[in-house]
Amino acid sequence: MSRLPAPVLDHAVVNVKDQLDQASVAYRKLGFALTERGHHSLGSSNHLAIFGENYLELLGFEHGKSTNRPDIVNAPPGLSGLAFKTDDSLALHDAIAARGIAVEPPAEFFRPVQLPGGAQHARFRTVHLAAELVRNGRTFFCHHFTPQLVWRDEDRQHPNGVTDIARFVVASPTPHEVANLYERLFGPGIVERTRDGHYRLPAGRAQVEFVTPAEAEHRYGALAATQDGSERYVALDLRVKSLDALRTLFERNGVVFSTAADGSLRVAADEAAGVALRFVEDAAA
Numbered sequence: 001m002s003r004l005p006a007p008v009l010d011h012a013v014v015n016v017k018d019q020l021d022q023a024s025v026a027y028r029k030l031g032f033a034l035t036e037r038g039h040h041s042l043g044s045s046n047h048l049a050i051f052g053e054n055y056l057e058l059l060g061f062e063h064g065k066s067t068n069r070p071d072i073v074n075a076p077p078g079l080s081g082l083a084f085k086t087d088d089s090l091a092l093h094d095a096i097a098a099r100g101i102a103v104e105p106p107a108e109f110f111r112p113v114q115l116p117g118g119a120q121h122a123r124f125r126t127v128h129l130a131a132e133l134v135r136n137g138r139t140f141f142c143h144h145f146t147p148q149l150v151w152r153d154e155d156r157q158h159p160n161g162v163t164d165i166a167r168f169v170v171a172s173p174t175p176h177e178v179a180n181l182y183e184r185l186f187g188p189g190i191v192e193r194t195r196d197g198h199y200r201l202p203a204g205r206a207q208v209e210f211v212t213p214a215e216a217e218h219r220y221g222a223l224a225a226t227q228d229g230s231e232r233y234v235a236l237d238l239r240v241k242s243l244d245a246l247r248t249l250f251e252r253n254g255v256v257f258s259t260a261a262d263g264s265l266r267v268a269a270d271e272a273a274g275v276a277l278r279f280v281e282d283a284a285a
Contacts, residue, residue, distance in 0.1 A: 004095055004186050005086070008204030009054045010142045012168055012236055013081025015072055016060040016273050020045055023058045023273040030267065030277070031160025031249050034058070038111040038122075043067030046111075050155040051164040053205045056236070057081070058273065071138055078224050078274025079233035080137045082168060082208065089125045089143035101185060102130030113149045122149040133181060135230040160246055166280060167237035168208045171223065175199050175210035178231045182208070205239075220276035221258075221268050234269070235276040243281050 016023040024034055024047050034047040044067050049056040059081070061067040071080075086092045089106050096103040107128075110121040128140040144150060172178045179199035183191045192200045198215065201208040216223055216234050223234045240246050246265060250257050258266045260278070269276040 004092065006204075007182075007186050007190070007201060007208075008085045009165060009168060009206035009208070010083040010085040010144075011048075011055045011057050011081075012079065012165055013057045013059050013083065013138075014273050014275050015075050015077050015080035016058050017072065017077055018061060018063055019077075019273070020047070020058065020060040020062065023047075023060070026271065026273060027058060029253050030255060030272065031158060031246070031253070032056070032162065033155065033158045035155055036114060038113070040111045041109045042069055044069045044072055048150070048155070049158065049162070050151055051158075051162060052156065054165045055150070056165065075138070076136055076224065076232075078269065079168075079236065082137065082139045082170075082233060083126075083142045084140075084203065086127065086141040086143050089127050089141060092141055093127045096127070096129070096185065099184060101181075102133060104128040104130060115149075120146070120149060122146050129181075129185075135232075136226060137231075137233045139181075160249055160279070161241035162238045162279070163241060163282065164205045164239045165236055166206055166239040167235075167278075168203070168206060168233070169216060169220075169235040169237070169276075170208065170210045170231055171213045171216040171234045172210060172231035173212060173229050175212060175231075179210040216276075219260075220266060220278060223269055223276055224274055235278065237264075237278045237280055239282050240279050241282060243279065246279055 032049040034049055038046050045062050047058045093106050106125050108125045110123040112119040113122050123145040125143040126140050128138055175198055179191045182201050194200055199210040220235045226232050256271055260266055265279045267277040
């Protein structure tokens with residue numbers, strides 16, 4: 001594999017640590033139809049919001065249970081995982097290493113999925129870029145061996161009308177330096193410079209955008225910040241069918257939100273487990 005396939009966002013991970021109960025209540029209030037709690041073979045637990053091409057994962061651990069997940073225990077809460085798709089994880093690992101990019105060995109795990117006919121195992125293999133390359137989070141590839149157990153039609157219908165993650169936002173005082181990692185990873189010319197001087201990586205129906213902290217706060221309000229000048233995953237844009245319908249749902253559920261000049265609806269990070277959310281209509285995404 002001389003060139004990696006074009007990047008496609010698989011899912012975004014929200015690290016909720018031991019606050020799975022509180023986070024799931026908050027996201028259901030926001031109108032997400034979360035899956036039942038899943039339990040990984042590594043000891044972590046999760047809820048998923050499944051969309052069309054990608055999904056959002058609330059990832060943490062339950063009280064009293066041990067977990068072999070330092071990426072959860074030691075990482076800051078909030079948006080912490082950027083996962084791309086792969087269907088050939090072993091070849092992909094070798095291709096990344098051949099580029100001279102530090103990469104961890106592939107890791108396999110599973111979680112049971114309860115179905116009407118009995119439980120089946122959703123199985124995965126992941127390939128992570130080395131931890132020292134991605135501060136305050138992790139970037140990795142996810143190989144789904146059983147995608148039919150993840151993308152189930154009955155889990156894709158959300159009261160808030162969300163159909164996909166449209167944008168994954170990374171804030172850094174030096175966004176060009178962070179974006180350069182993905183240019184090295186996926187190949188020259190893959191990262192686009194925007195008209196406002198930021199950087200964008202097309203990733204299927206989503207984009208990964210690298211902006212300054214000031215630009216991120218301008219768009220989303222107060223955000224989690226780092227004091228050492230390192231990058232941080234901070235926000236998601238979510239594509240919805242109707243902003244009018246979403247506004248009605250938020251008002252009915254007592255969700256605190258604001259309306260931006262472009263008509264999009266914003267939910268502050270402290271209302272969504274540390275992740276700033278912006279909801280945009282499908283045509284505007």
